[in-house]
Amino acid sequence: MSEESDFDRDFAFQVLKKLCRIGSRVVASEGEAKSAKLIAKYFKEFKLSGIEISKYPFRFYDGQEGTIALPYTRKLSGVPCWMSASTPDHGIDAETLYIGTHHNLSKYTKEDIEDKIVFVLLGQQYMPDVLEAWDKLFSMNPAGVVLLDRERDEAPRAYNYQKLDDTFSKAPSMTVSAKLAGSLHHLMFGSKMRITVRGQAKDGTLHNVLGRIQGRLDKTVIICAHHDTVPFTMGATDNAAGVAIVVELARLLSDQNLKFTYQFITFGGEELEMKGSQRFLEDYNLGNVVLCMNFDSIGALPGEVLALTAGPDEMIEWVTGLAQTNKYPTRCRRVATSGGDNIPFTVRGIPTIHFASMGTTTEKVAHTAKDTIYNLSPRALFEVGNFAERVLESLETSESIPFKVEVPEDLRDAAKKRIDLI
Known part of the structure; x- marks a missing residue:
């Protein structure tokens, strides 16, 4: 990785626009299936290994x-x-x-x-x-x-x-x-x-899209976002933007000599109690996972880049230190209940960082027909993606993992209560 950011916001924005052109991507609908195929196509283009579209029966409306x-x-x-x-x-x-x-x-x-x-x-x-x-x-x-x-x-x-x-x-x-x-x-x-x-209840299929870049160590970092939407929206900020950042990070890392293994995932069903990530966790061995980085609700600037972190104190200090040196206003908060697909990982004791952007637009348009590319700043893709790139660079260049791979009990309990509530 270079010291200058290689994050290509123009490419990421093109990915976002292609997802938005599909329209509503309600879990198990035809739109969600199309988005899964599009993401898998990008993973193949970048020559990721272990590319898979996991499928689960799901009844949708x-x-x-x-x-x-x-x-x-x-x-x-x-x-x-x-x-x-x-x-x-x-x-x-x-x-x-x-x-x-x-x-x-x-x-x-x-x-x-x-x-x-x-x-x-x-x-x-x-x-x-x-x-x-x-x-x-x-x-x-x-x-x-x-x-x-x-x-x-x-x-x-x-x-x-x-x-x-x-x-x-x-x-x-x-x-x-x-x-x-x-x-x-x-x-x-x-x-x-x-x-x-x-409206009509229908039987369909929930999709999770997986792709992997093998590193030198048997230690895995999960980079994820959800590709589904609620009905009647193209879901630009929630969450085509998050998927676009995941796809661009996959492109960025695909030709690197990496220490860690990176598992890229886009989930279906986040908008319905995080069903996709929970199904993934039922099937996947987390023994070698050291960190989960989730991207959701991105695109509203001016505002702040948020790194909502659930992990041990030294991890909070590490992310906070990176945030304080970032040129764009960036804030780290210790929290386990914000975000979406990061929360089931927190429950299972995997440290997580949920990346988002906080501004005047996201809260007003999320989950509505107003969540279009016209309410989204392409600059936000770069600011969030650039900060995520800095986190990965710090992780790759550290002599050892800069935190214990654990989640304090209070954060795990809070995350579990959040899942039980929904």
């Missing part, structure tokens, strides 16, 4: 439409919830009821809810009290449920959550941006309204 009819023939578009029941093609008409947050549900009886289109403010999606509230709400036989997403200005988040499969399948349900829903607020209190939700 093909959401097609979520709309609310407004006066004067206007329609407000939403996103069907994962495994939502469908309405007839022409929709359903019912009286509306607004209940505010899920905390207010205790004020209502089944008689209040039954056969009505219920509007609820959507808060923390995965908290136990929220899940209990949804189970209770859907058991009261509403005609439909509209979740108002308070955290997105225009495009609502997709609500993907397998633990709610049986719940959402009981009634048509979708998310709608709370800001856009302001145009129908006066219609939520006993008016008649029509909603249309269409």
Whole structure:
């Protein structure tokens, strides 16, 4: 590796654009299969060894439409919830009821809810009290449920959550941006309204893509990202950008004389409880893995490059030292519950670094139709990729691994609780 960065942001951006052109890459869908083939093609081009597309049967939801009819023939578009029941093609008409947050549900009886289109403010999606509230709400036989997403200005988040499969399948349900829903607020209190939700559960295949560069030592560094998306988005920042960095790092390292062995992986199913990485860990022997580097939610600058690190104190100090000497604002934090596919590795005692970029855009567009290449800075690919390259260079040139290959119990416990929650 040279002292000057060889990270090719233009090539990485071309990879990102090709992934985005595929469109939505929902796990086990045709789009996800296409992205897996594209990534494997790059690995073959770089002459990686052990190239494999691992396949696992998986049931997914093909959401097609979520709309609310407004006066004067206007329609407000939403996103069907994962495994939502469908309405007839022409929709359903019912009286509306607004209940505010899920905390207010205790004020209502089944008689209040039954056969009505219920509007609820959507808060923390995965908290136990929220899940209990949804189970209770859907058991009261509403005609439909509209979740108002308070955290997105225009495009609502997709609500993907397998633990709610049986719940959402009981009634048509979708998310709608709370800001856009302001145009129908006066219609939520006993008016008649029509909603249309269409989608279908299908059997498909989850894909993990693997490729390896053999080093001189029998010590492995995993470099990974997820290639799947939530529905109704091209997923530029989440996570075509992360995949593009992984592919570029594979290109960059492919002709090097390396000390460590590098296992490159892109996972399917991160957006559904990290299913791809968890399946990989069930099949893979981690005995010689010393570090996992994961890339997810990248593209929003100006802001900061984040290195969210779960490992022993000396590892935190090592990454922090590299961050402090980086030209672009870069911050290391000790945390085990941020990111995605890095978390199952933390649970198994593998030190992890989750690379991301924090800016004003990522939080607003992630998991929405607004997550396009137009909200992404190509510069962010370089800044994150360049810092990752510096981490790898430091690892390669150190006389020994600069940290113990272990994860403190408090971080492992936090990561396990995070996985148990989702």
